[in-house]
Amino acid sequence: MADALITIVLRNLNAILEGEVRPLVAVAGELKKLSSSFTAIQALIADAETQQIENKSVRDWLKKLKDVAYDVDDVLDEWRILHLTSGSHVSDDKVRACSFSPLLFFKKLKSQRRISNRIKTIRERLDEIGDEKIKYQFSEVRRVETHDHRKTTSLVDKSEIRGRSEDQDIVISKLLCREGKGIDVISLVGTGGIGKTTLAQLVYNDEKVKNHFTRRIWVCLTEDFSITGVTKMIMEDVTGSACNLSELNTLQTQLVERLQNELFLLVLDDVWNGDQTEWERMRLPLKCGKHGSKILVTTRSEKVARAVGANYIHNVIGLSNDECWLLFSSRAFAGRERDEYMELEDTGRQIVEKCKGVPLSVKTIGSVMQRKRTAEDWECILKSEIWAILEEAEKGIIPALLLSYYNLPIHLKQCFAYCSIFPKDYWIQKDTLVQLWMAQGFISTEKGSEVEEVGGDYFDDLLRHSFFQDIESDNKGNIIRCKLHYLVHDLARYIAESECRTADAGKVEPYSIRYRHSSLLSLDGPFHNLRSSRTLLLLGRSRIQKIPPKLFDHVKFLRALDLSGSHITQLPCSIAKLRHLRYLNLSRTDIVELPESMDSLCNLKSLKLNRCASLCNLPKGTSKLISLRHLEIEETQELKHTPQGIGRLSSLRTLSKFVVQDEDGCNIGELGNLDLLSGSLEIKNLEKVAREDEARKAELKKKQHLQTMILHCEEKTKDE
Ligand SMILES: Nc1ncnc2c1ncn2[C@@H]1O[C@H](COP(=O)(O)OP(=O)(O)O)[C@@H](O)[C@H]1O
Ligand SMILES: [Mg+2]
Structure with missing residues (x-):
């Protein structure tokens, strides 16, 4: 996972170095040094990750490295926030217009200095860690990134059952x-x-x-x-x-x-x-x-x-070798011609034997082999040390699963390990998972591609690698949710052990460890150990009614917060302190309104308020949530206003409901800018559209990505 994390940090570093608003010379210098130190270490990580299975001191070294990487990521994010909110983001008209103010200028300069000093301290820590690496004699492993987008294997179904x-x-x-x-x-x-x-x-x-x-x-x-x-x-x-x-x-x-x-x-x-x-x-x-x-x-x-x-x-005993072979080859050779795989058959049969008749292993390793093209690659898997190491380590992890994990492309590794945050046998919603990955910055996109779509591809890839099962789709065939097999869950947990805390009923993980991602059953203190948290999910139909007032003071670096299903009626104003927050889920709560202070959450991408039956108001400053992509407000009967200025949120992909108001409220023309809307849009109070030109401004015919539009008109006037 360290590998993936460093990839993200390097990406963010470079984005700042090459960005429109250049940092001060001193800051840029430090950033460049950081970047080259990380690059030097990155080459050795693949080896370190394998060695850590057996070697505890390597594991500790990797942990220190990750801590530094996370700190860098937080500082870089602060830099971004500074630049988003100080008005220097002029190329982006979503931000309030700026005029030069000396006060602001000096404030910004001061913040830049502060950030610069922090970066320097972090860089010194990184250099120390870099020096230690000599001790372990890691070897450089060439990174092979496989971008294989063939979609040949079918999802698991009855036809796949053997014996x-x-x-x-x-x-x-x-x-x-x-x-x-x-x-x-x-x-x-x-x-x-x-x-x-x-x-x-x-x-x-x-x-x-x-x-x-x-x-x-x-x-x-x-x-x-x-x-x-x-x-x-x-x-x-x-x-x-x-x-x-x-x-x-x-x-x-x-x-x-x-x-x-x-x-x-x-x-x-x-x-x-x-x-x-x-x-x-x-x-x-x-x-x-x-x-x-x-x-x-x-x-x-x-x-x-x-x-x-x-x-x-x-x-229930294992499948026979022949049955296993059938199961294996239906995955491993999917989409290949017979003469292409004839030469692989012998190695393949030996690999299958190592699975000892366990269909979960056979399936998983079959998916790995589908991506291995040459006889050499096949030999390499057969001879892998992991088959043996784990039997000794006795972690209860099936070697085939771990091998499959190591063979994932880097970007999928952390997406997979993150799934350990959900309890066993939990229904994981695909959309939600993708939004959580987005919040953590796990998804890398190239220009012109939609991050949600790429995230969806990541999900499908993990599915093809046999990590997800029990797939449920809607009537159009879109995947809605899935589960992890409990052994696959054990694997994810083993990998993310030091980073993710899972709330399982009856099991309380120690609060003494500073996890990055936690799912919790309640919000009892002490909170100081949540300081490094990037994800907090409150699970298990929590009965909490009130958020502890001090909570948000302790979790300033939070990227994702899920309080859905709890009985809270309000959010404390201190939510404004969560400036790094990208994902906020308050669905199915008793929340009545949101604090106005929320308008400073300039990073927020997903705001989920589905089925909040008591919700009557969104903050007036909703239009200041300039990063917002998903405003989910399905089934909110009491919500009778759409905040004015929402049309400025041109990144919006989801807006479940739009309530038309009279002239001085939010009029339908505000929809004009929102061309990226997708999924479903419900427009209420159409009878309040006063003039034809207003309706035209809404440019409804340009909303190409919308799949459903529901129109409500209370009472018809003559003109309609
Ligand atoms: N006879 C079989 N043929 C093909 N796949 C199988 C067979 N039995 C199990 N599997 C697959 O192996 C995985 C593990 O099976 P599962 O029934 O969940 O195991 P268990 O309940 O014993 O832990 C599942 O993904 C399942 O689809
Ligand atoms: Mg079972």
Whole structure:
């Protein structure tokens, strides 16, 4: 990840050095020195990253290097902010017009000096780190950037499943059998990635099974297991809607009502908890089902299978070499001619053997090989040390996955590792993920390309590398959301260990470590350890109602803040201190209005306020959010005004709703400038459009990227 970070820093450094507003000579000198020091170190990083798996001091060295790189990035961003807000950004008419003011000039000079001194201190730190590198004798590794944009492999679907028909038949016969008394439990046991969930899915969706049971319920447990939690999940699957009950007794009584007289199949995927008493309590309401109802449990542990009182345990073992080969070659050779891959077959079969029948490994490594063209590249993977290192390191990480990670292009590495911020089994929204990557500066674009589009390509690439699964698309085939396999999640977490803190219910990570990216379940202090935070996501339908007043004083370098789903009604004015903020998600909160001070968030790119049912006002100064690209305000019934001047935000790509007002309010002509709008736009109060020329100014026909436009007109006048 250090590699990717340094790439970003170098990009930002060069952007300033080559930018329109040149820094003072002294600053420029320091920046150039920084740039050359980073470039010298960058050549060695690939080697350092491999060595760190085994060598802790290399890991520490890399950490120090990253700390410096992050600090540089923050200072550079401050430089940008200074220049964005001081009015010297004249080429950009989005910024308020400026006139020369001596006071401003000296203030700016002072800030420049301050920044210059900070850069100098940082550069000295970097030089020290640079000197240390000699100790490790890293070798230079030539960076091979593969820009492979072939989109040949199809997404994972049934047609990709190999083998398992025997397993299916056995498990199905156990499910359909009506002998025995009570409700049978059947367990599928096997190591991670071997295909338990897949087998469970196959039988769950089998026609005979579908016809046999009157109700089928699927619940995925991952590591979190509380009786109340599981019962609630079962209820939610049964009713098909969110469940607000939190009292076990009520939950169980209601579940009994729902399941009485049903012949049900309940799948509990990935059970970890082997506590027999808890299990018995959880199972109590399930006894009301009809005779012949079944519970199918998948678990990695034999012990759990016994604890749940399984009447039958089915061991899920690895696929045969031939089945693995079929799975592997369908990925690795996709889009190639037979004579092109004949010579690779022998090496390929040896690689497949190393996967020990684990389909997750086979699939992942198959995706890696698809990008390797020569026999030499193939040999290199076969001989990689990683197959052996990890077995010793016993990190629980599958070698094939780690190899696949190391074979990702640099820009994808950090995008992938960042995903570890989400808890296990979390539905990751594609759009949101791309916006979070944007906020962190992970996406590099060339002139003329849209950062959102490039981010979408990154996502698709990770998907092709088999890092995402359970893809869900809308009816037009656009991907909406996905998940990570838990082993892939473990891998991401292993890589981002020192940078990302993941909120998993029941697990509290130590606050003593200064993580860069955190997902949290609550906002309790102490906050001083959040000082280096760049991402804060509040997850798990948080019940917090108020943001601790001091919070924003401690997280000044934050790039992304997500408080969605909480019960907050307002944001403190101190939000203005988050000048680096790019992403703010307040969707589904009880927020009523936003503080006016927000207009100083000149970096903000995404402001998400979807489904804020109480929201009545946006700040008057919204038009000063000059970097804003996405203003998402879907389903905000109480929001009856669009702030005046919004037409100046010519970078806007998303504006979910526009409310037309009378002459002295926001009139429809403001849409004229917003030619980049895409997705969906809802225009309300069209009856208030007073004159034809105003409507013409809106230039609606120029909005080529819009997919949907919804027009509302309350009451027609004669002219309309
Ligand atoms: N028989 C199979 N053929 C092809 N792919 C498979 C097969 N079994 C599993 N997979 C793939 O391997 C990965 C891991 O499988 P999964 O069922 O999630 O494993 P587990 O639940 O045992 O951890 C998934 O991406 C799945 O699509
Ligand atoms: Mg599973």
